[in-house]
Amino acid sequence: MVVFCFLVDQKRKIKRTKPVAGSCSRCRRGASVAEIITKTRFCYVPIYWRSSKAIVCTFCDATLKTYP
Template sequence: MVVFCFLVDQTRKIRRTKPVAGLCSRCRRGAQVADMLTATRFCCIPFYWRSWKAIICTFCGATLKSYR
């Protein structure tokens, strides 16, 4: 008998933000440069972290551009 259990979730956290000149292309509000941290877990055990920068909207939260 073979049983496969794939329970994976991914969380994104914003560590720091700085204002940036420009507007969101979706809602026309202000944007920020953010240091992001992505953590991927498998069955409640974290096994992968990645830090990256992104330009995000302050109003709708959309990721406008990412720098990996």
């Protein structure tokens, strides 16, 4: 008997934000620096998490630049 389980999802959660000078290049609204935690799960079991910083738009939620 062979069972394949290919259910993989990725959740992105913003932990902290801090305003930054400048604006979004897409919608011309304000931007902020955010600490983002990304969790990858396989069959509802978390197998990988990663923390990074990124500049995100506060209005359209676009990621403008990512830092490792």
